[in-house]
Amino acid sequence: MNIILLGPPGAGKGTQARHLVETRNMVQLSTGDMLREAKDSGTEMGKTVADVMARGDLVTDEIVIGLIREKLEVASEHDGFIFDGFPRTLAQATALAELLTAIGKPLDYVIELRVNDDALVNRISGRSTCGKCGEVYHDETKPQPTDGKCVKCGASDFKRRADDNEESLRNRLMEYYKKTSPLLGYYYAHDMLKGVDGLADIDDVQASIAEILDS
Ligand code: AP5
Numbered sequence: 112m113n114i115i116l117l118g119p120p121g122a123g124k125g126t127q128a129r130h131l132v133e134t135r136n137m138v139q140l141s142t143g144d145m146l147r148e149a150k151d152s153g154t155e156m157g158k159t160v161a162d163v164m165a166r167g168d169l170v171t172d173e174i175v176i177g178l179i180r181e182k183l184e185v186a187s188e189h190d191g192f193i194f195d196g197f198p199r200t201l202a203q204a205t206a207l208a209e210l211l212t213a214i215g216k217p218l219d220y221v222i223e224l225r226v227n228d229d230a231l232v233n234r235i236s237g238r239s240t241c242g243k244c245g246e247v248y249h250d251e252t253k254p255q256p257t258d259g260k261c262v263k264c265g266a267s268d269f270k271r272r273a274d275d276n277e278e279s280l281r282n283r284l285m286e287y288y289k290k291t292s293p294l295l296g297y298y299y300a301h302d303m304l305k306g307v308d309g310l311a312d313i314d315d316v317q318a319s320i321a322e323i324l325d326s
Contacts, residue, residue, distance in 0.1 A: 112135075113191050113219055114193055114218070115298075116194065117221055117222065118224035119288075120231060120235060120287065122225075123234075123309050125143075125247055127316060128141065128193045138189040138192055140197065141196050146160050156174060159174075166279060167274055167278075169286050169290060179207065198291075199286075199291045201297060218303060219303070221294075223306045223307070226309040226310055230310055231280070231284070236277075237251055239270060242270045243264050243268055246264070307319040
């Protein structure tokens with residue numbers, strides 16, 4: 112089963128992808144995580160994208176398609192791919208279709224997490240993640256444990272993202288509406304689009320996604 116989780120910044124793509132990885136032996140391919148890794152390890156590409164990401168602009172299609180191509184070559188032993196934050200443009204969507212056709216693993220569903228902008232501001236401004244394993248927390252809905260240790264890996268290294276500020280979020284949202292939301296029509300036309308209520312509790316969103324995958 113190969114799926115895309117589609118939605119604006121803070122919609123819950125990463126949270127849901129991590130759950131699917133834990134429960135279904137699927138692999139999460141998050142271009143955001145790949146780019147942050149490149150940035151943190153100081154590669155040339157990481158240096159190129161750092162400012163772009165901090166502003167909330169999209170990184171070039173060429174770079175992100177290259178990243179996904181590399182990952183697809185080494186991730187085929189899993190029971191399916193979860194594309195998280197990719198594709199974000201029509202050019203990325205057509206490149207993905209070609210890459211998946213070439214390896215004989217077509218897309219099954221594109222799951223749109225439907226949320227509203229007010230919820231996104233709250234989610235992004237309250238988010239933190241474990242610096243070691245990437246577990247996602249929220250100040251109100253999923254606070255960091257009181258003993259200061261990550262529930263998943265026990266590390267005490269919580270981080271807030273550089274682009275989780277109001278100005279960058281405004282830009283990320285604008286990029287989403289301009290360049291990514293047209294993909295909803297594209298995948299609807301390909302009869303792959305399913306929508307879930309992303310404003311529901313995390314468990315309920317998980318259940319709605321499971322219903323689609325098991326249908
Ligand atoms: P990326 O890392 O992909 O960020 P994003 O799309 O902005 O999405 P987020 O990671 O912010 O949100 P999410 O939907 O995963 O939400 P989460 O689960 O964390 O991209 C970052 C940047 O990289 C881009 O701006 C761009 O520059 C570049 N980039 C990446 N991919 C690219 C591409 N393909 N092309 C070009 N450039 C690219 O949840 C958010 C918070 O809400 C958490 O605190 C969580 O606990 C909470 N939460 C989640 N679900 C619920 C719920 N149901 N109820 C209550 N709280 C919830």
